[in-house]
Structure formats: C-alpha cells, structure tokens
Amino acid sequence: MALEQEIKAQLAQYLELLESDIVFNVSSNDSENSKKLVAFVQEIVEMSPRLTMQNKQLKRTPSFAVDTKDQVSGIEFAGIPLGHEFTSLVLAILQVSGRAPKIDAKLVKQIKEIKQELNFETFVSLSCHNCPDVVQALNIMSVLNPQISHTMIEGSMFKDEAEAKGIMAVPAVLLNGEEFVNGRTNIEDLLEKIVGPQDNSDLENKEPFDVLVVGGGPAGASAAIYAARKGIRTGIVTDNFGGQPLETQTIENIIGTKSTEGTQFMALVEDHVNEYNVDIIKNAKASAIKKADLVELTLENGTTLTSKTVVLATGARWRNLGIPGEQEFKNKGVAYCPHCDGPMFEGKDVAVVGGGNSGIEAAIDLAGLANHVTVLEFMPELKADQVLQERLYSLKNVTVLKNVQTKEISGDGKVETITYLDRKTNEETTLSLQGVFILIGLQPNTEWLNDSLECTKIGEIIVDKYGATNMPGVYAAGDCTDSAYKQIIISMGSGATAALGAFDYIIRNY
Numbered sequence: 475m476a477l478e479q480e481i482k483a484q485l486a487q488y489l490e491l492l493e494s495d496i497v498f499n500v501s502s503n504d505s506e507n508s509k510k511l512v513a514f515v516q517e518i519v520e521m522s523p524r525l526t527m528q529n530k531q532l533k534r535t536p537s538f539a540v541d542t543k544d545q546v547s548g549i550e551f552a553g554i555p556l557g558h559e560f561t562s563l564v565l566a567i568l569q570v571s572g573r574a575p576k577i578d579a580k581l582v583k584q585i586k587e588i589k590q591e592l593n594f595e596t597f598v599s600l601s602c603h604n605c606p607d608v609v610q611a612l613n614i615m616s617v618l619n620p621q622i623s624h625t626m627i628e629g630s631m632f633k634d635e636a637e638a639k640g641i642m643a644v645p646a647v648l649l650n651g652e653e654f655v656n657g658r659t660n661i662e663d664l665l666e667k668i669v670g671p672q673d674n675s676d677l678e679n680k681e682p683f684d685v686l687v688v689g690g691g692p693a694g695a696s697a698a699i700y701a702a703r704k705g706i707r708t709g710i711v712t713d714n715f716g717g718q719p720l721e722t723q724t725i726e727n728i729i730g731t732k733s734t735e736g737t738q739f740m741a742l743v744e745d746h747v748n749e750y751n752v753d754i755i756k757n758a759k760a761s762a763i764k765k766a767d768l769v770e771l772t773l774e775n776g777t778t779l780t781s782k783t784v785v786l787a788t789g790a791r792w793r794n795l796g797i798p799g800e801q802e803f804k805n806k807g808v809a810y811c812p813h814c815d816g817p818m819f820e821g822k823d824v825a826v827v828g829g830g831n832s833g834i835e836a837a838i839d840l841a842g843l844a845n846h847v848t849v850l851e852f853m854p855e856l857k858a859d860q861v862l863q864e865r866l867y868s869l870k871n872v873t874v875l876k877n878v879q880t881k882e883i884s885g886d887g888k889v890e891t892i893t894y895l896d897r898k899t900n901e902e903t904t905l906s907l908q909g910v911f912i913l914i915g916l917q918p919n920t921e922w923l924n925d926s927l928e929c930t931k932i933g934e935i936i937v938d939k940y941g942a943t944n945m946p947g948v949y950a951a952g953d954c955t956d957s958a959y960k961q962i963i964i965s966m967g968s969g970a971t972a973a974l975g976a977f978d979y980i981i982r983n984y
C-alpha cells in the first residue's frame with residue numbers, strides 16, 4: 475500500500491467532488507518501478523467507481539496520463555507523484571474531471587487564447603516544496619487549453635534522462651524539449667514568459683488607497699489584515715504571494731501551531747487576507763516611491779498607484795557570493811535549496827558555503843544523501859547553534875573548513891571544482907566536486923528605493939517604534955527593515971505595528 479490511511483481518507487473526500495469519470499492511461503512494463511506505479515494507480519482507482527485504468531503506450535515508462543473517457547487532457551505523471559506532488563495529482567484529477575481551477579478569470583482567458591502547441595515537461599524531486607506550484611500551474615494550462623500538454627517527471631526514477639539533459643536543480647521546466655524555466659515560479663510568471671506581460675492598463679484607473687502594502691509575505695499580509703479591519707481602502711502590490719516561507723520546509727515556531735509547512739501556512743494566510751476587502755495586485759513589482767500630495771508608488775510596468783500611506787514589506791532574498799562561476803553554474807551544480815535540489819546530488823561530492831544555521835542544517839541534510847560534504851566558512855568559527863554543530867561533527871562524511879574564502883566555482887558545462895583560499899596561510903586549494911550549495915544569509919529587497927528612504931549600510935529600511943520611515947506616510951515592516959531578528963512571527967508583528975502606525979497617520983493628517 476503506497477498511501478497512508480490519513481491521506482486515503484482525505485483523498486476519498488476529494489473524490490466525492492469528481493464531476494465526471496476519469497481514466498488513468500498507464501504505460502508500464504515488467505520493471506520494479508512499473509509494478510510500484512501500477513499498484514499506486516490501482517489503489518487510487520479502487521477508491522471510486524468513477525475511476526478506471528487501462529494500458530496505453532506513453533512517451534515514458536512507467537508513467538500515466540489523467541484523461542476522461544472522451545478526451546486526452548495532456549497531463550501525464552512519469553514516476554509516482556507521492557510526497558509534495560500528491561496534491562498535484564489530486565488537483566489534476568479534479569480539474570480534468572471538470573472542476574474549475576481556482577485562478578483569476580483574466581488568467582483563464584489568457585491561457586485559452588494561446589494558439590501555439592506547447593509541450594511542457596517538468597523534472598521534480600518529491601522532497602521539493604517549490605515544485606508543486608510549477609507542476610500545478612502547467613497542469614492547469616493543459617486542462618484549459620488542448621494545445622498545451624504537461625508531464626511531471628520524477629527525477630530519481632528518470633535519473634539517466636535527468637543526467638543526460640544536464641538537470642541538476644528542480645523544478646526544471648522544458649518547453650518543446652528546450653530549457654524553459656528553472657526554480658520556483660508561479661502561473662503569472664509562466665504566462666508572462668509564454669505570451670508577454672499582462673495587460674495591466676486597468677491599474678492606472680485605480681482610486682487612491684488609504685493603505686497600500688508592498689510585498690505579500692508574512693509582514694505584508696499581516697499589515698493588510700490590520701489595515702482592512704479598520705474599514706479603510708487597502709491594497710497589496712506584490713511580486714508573488716507567500717514570500718520566504720515558500721522556501722521553508724518545516725516551520726515549528728509559529729506560536730500555537732506546533733508544526734506546519736511554509737507553503738501550507740502561507741496558503742492559510744492568503745485565505746485569511748481574502749476574508750477582507752483587500753485589493754491584491756499580484757505579479758507587480760514596485761520600482762520607485764515618492765511623496766507628493768499622496769504617496770506615489772511606481773511599478774516596473776510604468777503604472778503609478780497612489781495612497782495616503784504605504785507599508786513597505788518587501789522582505790529579503792538569498793545573498794550571492796559574487797564570485798566567478800556562481801551565476802554561470804546556477805542550476806548546473808550551484809544551488810540554494812537543499813530540500814529541493816539535494817536529491818539530484820545523491821552519491822556525489824558537494825560543498826556548502828556558509829556556517830550559519832541555514833548552512834549547517836543544509837550540510838546535515840545533504841550528508842544523508844551525498845557521498846561527501848565540505849563546509850566552507852569564512853570566519854574562524856561556525857556561527858550555527860551549538861546543537862547543530864554537534865550533530866554536524868558527529869557525521870563521518872563531512873569536512874569542515876573554517877577561516878576560508880571561496881574564490882571560484884568552475885567546470886565545463888556543469889560544476890566540477892571549487893577553489894578556496896586559506897585566510898591564515900594564504901594558500902589556495904581546488905576541490906573536485908559536483909555541487910555547491912550557497913547559504914550565506916539574506917539581503918533586503920530594497921535596491922529599488924535608490925536612496926529615497928533612510929537605510930542602514932546593508933540596505934535595511936530604518937524604522938521607528940511605529941514602523942515609520944523618514945518619508946511621511948511611508949511605513950515598513952519585516953525582513954526589509956533594520957529589525958534585530960528576522961522571523962515570521964516578528965515580521966507579522968511589525969506588519970501589524972506598521973498598519974496601525976499608518977492608520978494613526980491617516981487620522982491625524984486626512
């Protein structure tokens with residue numbers, strides 16, 4: 475039995491929602507993997523009289539297509555979609571049966587209007603929490619447009635194919651056989667890459683907001699809820715909804731919630747925001763801010779939105795090393811997400827650059843899969859918590875190099891070596907390896923402010939105890955500020971503070 479009882483019980487509830495009969499077209503042979511896949515599909519089929527399976531030769535074996543009796547949906551799963559991909563399968567079954575995907579009507583129209591034939595293939599690992607968003611977005615496109623097809627390919631079952639195609643990071647999307655997108659993305663970004671920028675001309679006509687929040691992470695969501703609860707006109711402009719928690723596997727420090735996953739948690743947060751009258755503008759990036767009569771926020775597409783107050787909650791992103799080879803070998807051996815890309819380095823030699831908590835957690839995680847892990851730390855000591863260091867030093871296949879400066883990553887088409895300098899002896903060493911995970915902390919997403927606000931020398935927005943910046947009517951919260959600690963609960967608290975500060979400002983000035 476591939477499915478746990480609890481998951482089966484949930485699946486049974488979803489299968490009640492089927493709108494038409496589903497046929498699983500299964501491509502199998504005598505291999506062990508085929509037997510496992512057939513048993514998996516069989517187990518699902520036995521759960522509802524509306525499900526059947528039959529044999530069909532597909533491009534990959536073992537794989538299966540999710541179709542109806544009369545129509546090929548274009549959705550195929552090569553390998554068994556367990557782990558993080560199980561939800562992708564459940565949604566595919568429901569959507570192929572006729573249940574409408576929960577996306578904006580504007581996006582549905584755009585997808586249906588695509589005329590050219592698009593065959594997508596996405597390599598995933600089942601431990602990758604960024605992969606399902608991509609798989610689900612491309613499955614939705616397949617369901618809505620017969621010209622589009624999508625196959626999810628489980629990397630470890632199709633290891634030879636992944637290696638032959640040079641895939642070293644997931645999700646890796648190919649379009650008509652060519653590299654298309656790597657890493658976490660969403661349906662809006664994928665569509666923009668296919669058909670060009672969305673028509674956002676309707677944004678120009680938006681009435682001024684009372685509170686306009688920039689950023690859809692924990693801080694922005696919290697600010698928006700606090701503002702909307704005051705009954706004032708509230709909006710969120712964001713690149714994506716979710717922020718850094720989407721990169722987070724397990725979260726265990728949200729008080730009152732013992733354990734959750736980042737994607738699951740932010741889906742609940744988004745639902746909570748949607749309970750209120752908040753105008754959420756996604757896939758939009760702020761590029762400039764100015765105080766005139768109102769605060770003017772310009773977006774990258776040239777549109778300007780106005781508001782009495784603005785709360786900046788643009789968070790932070792992984793910091794780059796800035797050394798030769800880092801950009802060139804991104805997704806070709808240089809990686810930032812051990813949960814996602816770790817399985818691609820099974821049995822290989824890897825390095826982790828960074829000896830803080832995230833680096834040492836990554837090294838421990840990778841040591842379970844890789845042949846050998848080398849940790850490179852710039853400072854003379856690791857900065858990670860003692861408990862993590864103890865665990866690290868107990869592992870036999872880990873070497874820790876301290877007081878070293880990473881100088882260069884090189885190779886031929888993919889990572890082959892890393893060169894570091896011993897800061898004490900000034901000696902350079904080159905190690906042969908196949909992967910480099912870079913975990914050297916975060917950098918605030920504030921470059922776009924271009925000195926319009928007072929920031930620290932590393933670009934964090936300076937705020938007072940009300941969350942106010944030095945620009946009247948402009949507040950800031952979360953990881954983009956100079957707050958001492960960067961955590962979800964802290965960001966949410968500062969988002970609430972900034973919204974209340976903004977509300978106070980409105981009362982006093984308007």
Ligand SMILES: Cc1cc2nc3c(=O)[nH]c(=O)nc-3n(C[C@H](O)[C@H](O)[C@H](O)COP(=O)(O)OP(=O)(O)OC[C@H]3O[C@@H](n4cnc5c(N)ncnc54)[C@H](O)[C@@H]3O)c2cc1C
Pocket residue numbers: 688689690691692693694711712713714715716717718719721722723724725726727758759760761787788789790791832919922951952953954960961962963965
């Ligand atoms: C791997 C990892 C694990 C973590 N684990 C934990 C944990 O277990 N517990 C915990 O409490 N914290 C954890 N954190 C930290 C936590 O995720 C952050 O402190 C928190 O997400 C900060 O929230 P935020 O809203 O300030 O910023 P973010 O989460 O970074 O959100 C910023 C938002 O702003 C948007 N944005 C950025 N620039 C622009 C722009 N110019 N225009 C419009 N929108 C923009 C982004 O798209 C995003 O939606 C972890 C972080 C990482 C990376």
